[in-house]
Amino acid sequence: NAGVTQTPKFRVLKTGQSMTLLCAQDMNHEYMYWYRQDPGMGLRLIHYSVGEGTTAKGEVPDGYNVSRLKKQNFLLGLESAAPSQTSVYFCASSTDRELNTQYFGPGTRLTVL
């Protein structure tokens, strides 16, 4: 049982390049989330999904897109990377809307030059 996994672990991009971060969970969770973590700002929600085929905007969605084609996967895309998107990205999943105990992946460190 791997829990939540993220691919890749590290990535360096040039401004304007695109990339996709992959999150996978094997816990059959309905809810999945993408956060970014920046120094002094804690965790900020980018986008989230309450089920297969659904997505919703979080606190800082601009410059990102997401897709949830399969229940176990949640993809985060950057169409044209900017230096302001340099951050550590975390994926999380949870099984219950109210209790909402979220389990996190190991993170992806992204640097945009």
Next chain:
Amino acid sequence: AQKVTQAQTEISVVEKEDVTLDCVYETRDTTYYLFWYKQPPSGELVFLIRRNSFDEQNEISGRYSWNFQKSTSSFNFTITASQVVDSAVYFCALNFGNEKLTFGTGTRLTIIP
């Protein structure tokens, strides 16, 4: 508006000392859930505890204890006889009955050997 405040940005204590991490929250809801997560230097976020708003009993788990007080809107976390392995960033979070968590900005705890 829902808000979580962790006023202590950084704390350093000598090993074996006790330390308390403060968390103050704001919500208008009567039903809500509070969480603590640990982020060790390796970077992953680890779930520690969840409490609901109807249960004000203190919780103890080994050297960890949590004090929930609705009267002061606080959910403080105490580590007794701290160890170097407790060095981490600790996040408090709030769920007010929907699919999102609101995180505080975290407290970086350093245990000095």
